[in-house]
Amino acid sequence: MFKRSFSLTRIQHIKRLQSSSSSVPKYSTSFLNSNVSKTTARRSTSFLNGHPAAIDTSNKVNPDEKSHFETLAPTWWDSKGSQRILHLMNLARMDFINEILRNYKVQLNANNSNGSKNDIDTDLYIPRFTTSVFPTEIKKNIENELNAAIYKELQKSELTVLDVGCGGGLLCESLARLPFIKKIDGIDMTPAVINIAKQHQSLDPVLAEKLTYAVRSIDEQKGQYDIVTMFEMLEHVDDPKEILISGWEHVKSNGGILFLSTINRDLISWFTTIFMGEYVLKVVPLGTHHLSKYINSREIIAWFKEMYPLSHEVLQVKGTMYIPGKGWVNHDCSNVGNYLMAIQKK
Amino acid sequence: MFRRVPPLKRINKASSNISTLGSSIVNVINHSKSTTPLLSNYYSTIAANENNSSTLPVKSTDILIVGGGPAGLTLAAAIKLSPNLKHFKTTLVDAGNLSENLPKFHNLSSSAYMTNRVVSITPQNMDFLTGDLNLPLQFNRIQPFDGIYVSDGLNDTSRMTMDRESMGNMVELLNIQSSAYMKLLELNANNNTNPIEIADNCKVVDIVKPSTTNATANGVENTNPWPYVKLDNGETYKTRLLIGCDGFQSPVRKYAGIETRGWFYNEWGVVATMKLEYPPFNHIRGWQRFLPTGPIAHLPLPGDWATLVWSTTPELSKLLVSLPSNVFSKLVNAAFILEDGDMQYYYRKLSDAAVDKRIFDEIIEDIDYRIEVKSQQLINKNNSDMYYVDENYPPPIKDTLEKSRARFPMKMFHADTYVAPRVCLVGDAAHATHPLAGQGLNMGLGDSKSLVSVLEKASSRGLDIGSVDLCLNDYWKDRYGTNMMLLGVVDKLHKLYGTRNEVVVGLRQWGLNVVNNLGDVKEFMMNVVSGRK
Numbered sequence: 001m002f003k004r005s006f007s008l009t010r011i012q013h014i015k016r017l018q019s020s021s022s023s024v025p026k027y028s029t030s031f032l033n034s035n036v037s038k039t040t041a042r043r044s045t046s047f048l049n050g051h052p053a054a055i056d057t058s059n060k061v062n063p064d065e066k067s068h069f070e071t072l073a074p075t076w077w078d079s080k081g082s083q084r085i086l087h088l089m090n091l092a093r094m095d096f097i098n099e100i101l102r103n104y105k106v107q108l109n110a111n112n113s114n115g116s117k118n119d120i121d122t123d124l125y126i127p128r129f130t131t132s133v134f135p136t137e138i139k140k141n142i143e144n145e146l147n148a149a150i151y152k153e154l155q156k157s158e159l160t161v162l163d164v165g166c167g168g169g170l171l172c173e174s175l176a177r178l179p180f181i182k183k184i185d186g187i188d189m190t191p192a193v194i195n196i197a198k199q200h201q202s203l204d205p206v207l208a209e210k211l212t213y214a215v216r217s218i219d220e221q222k223g224q225y226d227i228v229t230m231f232e233m234l235e236h237v238d239d240p241k242e243i244l245i246s247g248w249e250h251v252k253s254n255g256g257i258l259f260l261s262t263i264n265r266d267l268i269s270w271f272t273t274i275f276m277g278e279y280v281l282k283v284v285p286l287g288t289h290h291l292s293k294y295i296n297s298r299e300i301i302a303w304f305k306e307m308y309p310l311s312h313e314v315l316q317v318k319g320t321m322y323i324p325g326k327g328w329v330n331h332d333c334s335n336v337g338n339y340l341m342a343i344q345k346k
Numbered sequence: 347m348f349r350r351v352p353p354l355k356r357i358n359k360a361s362s363n364i365s366t367l368g369s370s371i372v373n374v375i376n377h378s379k380s381t382t383p384l385l386s387n388y389y390s391t392i393a394a395n396e397n398n399s400s401t402l403p404v405k406s407t408d409i410l411i412v413g414g415g416p417a418g419l420t421l422a423a424a425i426k427l428s429p430n431l432k433h434f435k436t437t438l439v440d441a442g443n444l445s446e447n448l449p450k451f452h453n454l455s456s457s458a459y460m461t462n463r464v465v466s467i468t469p470q471n472m473d474f475l476t477g478d479l480n481l482p483l484q485f486n487r488i489q490p491f492d493g494i495y496v497s498d499g500l501n502d503t504s505r506m507t508m509d510r511e512s513m514g515n516m517v518e519l520l521n522i523q524s525s526a527y528m529k530l531l532e533l534n535a536n537n538n539t540n541p542i543e544i545a546d547n548c549k550v551v552d553i554v555k556p557s558t559t560n561a562t563a564n565g566v567e568n569t570n571p572w573p574y575v576k577l578d579n580g581e582t583y584k585t586r587l588l589i590g591c592d593g594f595q596s597p598v599r600k601y602a603g604i605e606t607r608g609w610f611y612n613e614w615g616v617v618a619t620m621k622l623e624y625p626p627f628n629h630i631r632g633w634q635r636f637l638p639t640g641p642i643a644h645l646p647l648p649g650d651w652a653t654l655v656w657s658t659t660p661e662l663s664k665l666l667v668s669l670p671s672n673v674f675s676k677l678v679n680a681a682f683i684l685e686d687g688d689m690q691y692y693y694r695k696l697s698d699a700a701v702d703k704r705i706f707d708e709i710i711e712d713i714d715y716r717i718e719v720k721s722q723q724l725i726n727k728n729n730s731d732m733y734y735v736d737e738n739y740p741p742p743i744k745d746t747l748e749k750s751r752a753r754f755p756m757k758m759f760h761a762d763t764y765v766a767p768r769v770c771l772v773g774d775a776a777h778a779t780h781p782l783a784g785q786g787l788n789m790g791l792g793d794s795k796s797l798v799s800v801l802e803k804a805s806s807r808g809l810d811i812g813s814v815d816l817c818l819n820d821y822w823k824d825r826y827g828t829n830m831m832l833l834g835v836v837d838k839l840h841k842l843y844g845t846r847n848e849v850v851v852g853l854r855q856w857g858l859n860v861v862n863n864l865g866d867v868k869e870f871m872m873n874v875v876s877g878r879k
Contacts, residue, residue: 087815088816140477140478141477148429151430177805177809179433
């Protein structure tokens, strides 16, 4: 199964594949067989196979998906409307990104400081112990100082971001408001949502300089970025593998980070995201999801091991779960339902 | 249960306008004469402004705080200290002369006098001021106290002693304001790129919501436009988030159309700064006695100073403010020890004798005599020694500080919500309470703390901090319940002690004694008063 899928990829990747180990990753097949119903398995195979019939090589977005998002565009920014759950999910994404950037980006700068010593504070000390043992006043002082130092570090890094599949720009606007993000490009294949994103951007002056939107496929996008994000995007394209490959090419080496999130292909995901979300609670617009397009987190990890064995490091994988009344809560069980992932390019 | 406060009419002359705070250091804050600048201008100048629209360009800011009272200034300091929030362009507007009065107060070399606006700050909020914000408070002007002694004006035997080490701290409002102001100056000096702008000596004359068509770019409908705040110096600010720390008459609250519920107690508070005959030599504690006319509280300040909040009927409050200070001082001593009948007699005598000066000497003599007799009675009755009175009654006062007497109306109100699109209310703009439990500013500081943490979270998530749904609502959710509980408890206490009904009086005397002997209940009450959970 995996072999066939790889044979479909572009030539340069086949070469890379041949040089690396071609053993089939442990988890994916067994995981698939045990959890996915027969029909789904037959229809979908794994994400690596894609939907050959539906692939439009010029742009990788399925026309059905495109028209679906076109109809959603007008209410995209109504945080109490049809996309409320996405607005809430955006909070979980931002928490995840913040956590990763605070934990890894700062350390990365400290590691790199041998090269350019003068502009990076190597004295930044991040205590590994819990501060809760201290009296409140000391604890607060430590936390305040630490936060201030981390922010100072981050601010120096002036990060650039590419958001692939930006939709109406929920994540783009959020990222653009962070003081340590210097520039962010949002691309999407649906002109209607880009329109909405641009309109909404014009309402907040702080976004004008940092944020640019374009109707563009990832292949047409130029340049490399500190951060590339693909949130809730891989499950809406017909050939996620192609997208992943192109996305990875846009990540700067030596510490750039790829953030992605999608949904595990299992019965629990079907139950939560489709059955409950779309049909019962109706918190997700009908027709947003297709179980066959879901991708297991282990499949992605295994695929990265295959494709880029030496040049990537999976920083963190977190599950995220919607609890009505509380919003999205990040948890450690990344093999069930929705998940978020951060992969760093070495 | 709640009835709506008739908008403005009753309230007008009864303002405790926060914007006037900065302008008075020792001067009496005479509320009956106060012209309530924010409000009267708010209405009268709308018409004037239309003809006379300013030509100055509109300034843009992220956070605009209206009101430089203790809540506004501490909030500003908290925002500028927060790593997540300090990048926001912040502006504070106040009608008073902050830039002159506050540094002057801060640089006072001695505690030669104390100002009359003093509040009780819980240890928790003291941590916030000194720990989180690191304010350069003048600690020699702050008096920590170790308990409150509560007694009933209709019965000498029922009393409750709530003793706990560092139960609270008596702090002058100006001390908090000036230290927060100095902190802001210090932060500005260290942060040249994005300092806080403090626009003092200017009043808010109007706040307008731009029509959605004007505010739109590219014909996009803007559902949440930035409010425009017009000042009387001709400047106009448009702001991402408008924070109302502008007190009871809050123009910000009116702009947002937030309704309030509550009522005026038919009661005025008289404040005064008092000189004691000798500093307390035992416990340093507050004293509160529930007289039938309203509670009277005697609270410690450093050295031989103390502060007074005497809630009483409107007529009596007028009388108390007008009395010569030696008579007033004697009357305060009498109020804590003599019986209701004696007090009624003095009130009657004094209001009849406003013209005849000779009667004052007679009354002073009479009070001295009766206190002497009463003390002896108490000592005999309790088989105690001469220290009994010192133990159980507040230290007698010698005099009240010139011009420190002022009166203000007592009220309780609560805003229906604290947030609206691009607006939030903090402190007295959102709620007011009877001062009998000393919770007013404590609630305000709790608001500031909560709002800052909500804004920090929203800012780290890259949200628009002016949006209600995913950001500001969390602040309201966090604070409304807590404040409601405190407002309710204080109001019920006030009702319980505001009656002469014998059955109720009997029950509450019994109740106070029972509570005094029930450790857990008393502990809980002390926790509420001292702000611990």
